Amino acid sequence: MKVIEIENLEKIYNESEIKVHAIRGIDLSFEQGEFAAIVGPSGSGKTTLLNLLGGLDNPSTGKITIGGVDISSLKSSELINFRLSNIGFVFQAYNLIPVLTAKENVEFVMHLQGKPKTERDARTKELLESVGLGDRLNSRPSKLSGGQQQRVAVARALASKPKFVLADEPTANLDTEATENLLDIMERLNREENITFIFATHDARVMKKARRVITIEDGRVLSDITK
Amino acid sequence: MKDYLKLAWRNIWRNKRRTLITIASVFFAMFLSLIMRSMQVGSYGHMADGIVEAFTGFMQVHKDGFWDDRTLDNTFAYQTDMVRDIESADNVKAVIPRLESFALASTGELTKGILVVGIDPVKELDLTHPDRKIKEGRYFDQYSDGVLVSGRLAEFLNLKLNDTLTLLSTGYHGASAAGIYPVTGIVEMPNPQLDRRLVFMPLPIAQDFYGAENMLTSLVINVHDSDDLKNTKKVIEYLLENGIYEIMDWKEMNPELVQQIQSDQAGGYIMLGVLYMIVGFGVLGTLIMMTTERRREFGVMVALGMQKKKLGLILMIEMLMMGLVGAASGIIGSLPVIGYLVRNPIRFTGEYAEIFESYGFEPIMPARFEGFYFAGQTAIVMIIFMLAIIPPIYSVLRLKEIKALRS
Numbered sequence: 281m282k283v284i285e286i287e288n289l290e291k292i293y294n295e296s297e298i299k300v301h302a303i304r305g306i307d308l309s310f311e312q313g314e315f316a317a318i319v320g321p322s323g324s325g326k327t328t329l330l331n332l333l334g335g336l337d338n339p340s341t342g343k344i345t346i347g348g349v350d351i352s353s354l355k356s357s358e359l360i361n362f363r364l365s366n367i368g369f370v371f372q373a374y375n376l377i378p379v380l381t382a383k384e385n386v387e388f389v390m391h392l393q394g395k396p397k398t399e400r401d402a403r404t405k406e407l408l409e410s411v412g413l414g415d416r417l418n419s420r421p422s423k424l425s426g427g428q429q430q431r432v433a434v435a436r437a438l439a440s441k442p443k444f445v446l447a448d449e450p451t452a453n454l455d456t457e458a459t460e461n462l463l464d465i466m467e468r469l470n471r472e473e474n475i476t477f478i479f480a481t482h483d484a485r486v487m488k489k490a491r492r493v494i495t496i497e498d499g500r501v502l503s504d505i506t507k
Numbered sequence: 508m509k510d511y512l513k514l515a516w517r518n519i520w521r522n523k524r525r526t527l528i529t530i531a532s533v534f535f536a537m538f539l540s541l542i543m544r545s546m547q548v549g550s551y552g553h554m555a556d557g558i559v560e561a562f563t564g565f566m567q568v569h570k571d572g573f574w575d576d577r578t579l580d581n582t583f584a585y586q587t588d589m590v591r592d593i594e595s596a597d598n599v600k601a602v603i604p605r606l607e608s609f610a611l612a613s614t615g616e617l618t619k620g621i622l623v624v625g626i627d628p629v630k631e632l633d634l635t636h637p638d639r640k641i642k643e644g645r646y647f648d649q650y651s652d653g654v655l656v657s658g659r660l661a662e663f664l665n666l667k668l669n670d671t672l673t674l675l676s677t678g679y680h681g682a683s684a685a686g687i688y689p690v691t692g693i694v695e696m697p698n699p700q701l702d703r704r705l706v707f708m709p710l711p712i713a714q715d716f717y718g719a720e721n722m723l724t725s726l727v728i729n730v731h732d733s734d735d736l737k738n739t740k741k742v743i744e745y746l747l748e749n750g751i752y753e754i755m756d757w758k759e760m761n762p763e764l765v766q767q768i769q770s771d772q773a774g775g776y777i778m779l780g781v782l783y784m785i786v787g788f789g790v791l792g793t794l795i796m797m798t799t800e801r802r803r804e805f806g807v808m809v810a811l812g813m814q815k816k817k818l819g820l821i822l823m824i825e826m827l828m829m830g831l832v833g834a835a836s837g838i839i840g841s842l843p844v845i846g847y848l849v850r851n852p853i854r855f856t857g858e859y860a861e862i863f864e865s866y867g868f869e870p871i872m873p874a875r876f877e878g879f880y881f882a883g884q885t886a887i888v889m890i891i892f893m894l895a896i897i898p899p900i901y902s903v904l905r906l907k908e909i910k911a912l913r914s
Contacts, residue, residue: 364812379521
């Protein structure tokens, strides 16, 4: 079943009157439960594609349909609600909220969803334990290592039970051990909970784990290989 | 709402440095504006008190035309029923009879033109409190036949207690007036001009000296509420016969003082305006710095699914909490400083002091505690703070997730 459909997607940035074609007519689709990597050199358009998929940026032309909803037609506030129910994010720089503890960061999205406290507590504990941080519930981000912060970010991305998770260079700031650890966790969650993971990366370790690798260059899809 | 408050509180409590900087900006705004205003209000009050409470009173009743031609021929008879009528008016606290005129005072080889004020020794205590201004000697009792001489005049005439003062003048209807009086006390008048030329004597003695038995130049009126002078004046005008008396409030009697206060006040408002601009931009700068520093955090929150309106509301709650704490601490912090300045006014010396004295004021700048300016300044600082909140909140409402995440 197709969760995401991208049709003739284009993104043009108008910076200083110079038009930059970041995405040039991409057509793609993703099935539920995929573990896919979008790869390519810096400036190839992979992060832009991920931002468009996440509704963080608007396409210049084309259409993105997620679960039957054309997200490019949604108003800003509708798009925010859509993201809250359907999309989880893992950012390269972790982007945890610095004043909140690991537990509160994971809980934050469920707070926004209006989930009751008992449900929030149970899911937060379950998620943080599943990423190996059951003993760091009350640690603030500044007290966690990069790998631990990224694992909290993964737990946070999954807290809202999204249809898919978008991860932009999730391993860029991690050492080998932390990368392996994180990828194992995400692979397990993908397998066990059938959550779709889409990565933007140029990390060979991620490409190796991914079951589908989409290579883009100059805003175009060069290859799309399912292993 | 509880969740918003909780989140706002966490942001405040868990980032103490940022919180302290924001609170400090409001604290200083409040602290500085309160101290400046207390000094301004204190100095206007000091100017007014120097003349009003120390001598002229809030209002005076004279024979019509007296103020323009202050001679003993423009006196009027002391009538107890008239005093009773005035005392019956709502805002009137006391009615004090006086006979004022000029005389030449001499002792030995020294002579000086002075102001003789005949006062009711008991009633005068309700307004100018000459008893509290006694530097040496004693205040009048019911048998007193001496005079109280102001400090600088005593110094000029080289007078000491129990010395004799000779007074010469023109009395009622051109009669000559002369008398010798023992100095029973020396009073220190806060107004330097008065302190150089004032002699108090009991009213019957003054009436006897000027040959103006039972005559008065003025009935000085003290009031409960000095802000309600207009209405009180109307009531007294209604009570007294038309055309016979003139009723003047302290502003009419002291136009130069009023002008002085008004021009000083205008300068004060400009100074306050400059202060508001400085603190306003200070607060705005701090709040913008605070929101700019957290731009990425806001971008993450919106990306994760927080509505911008909710985020703006949380930010507003945070800022209001900090603003209120800053304002409250500014008020608390200013109290001991203002209290100190009330008790220990800044005293000018040298040329600046001479300028003050030439206007007839004691060369000091006291502060003053008054509820109205505390409320006013708090309201103004909070309005400035609320205005300073608008740009950061607006920037959150217009936040572009992708730009915020890249910041």
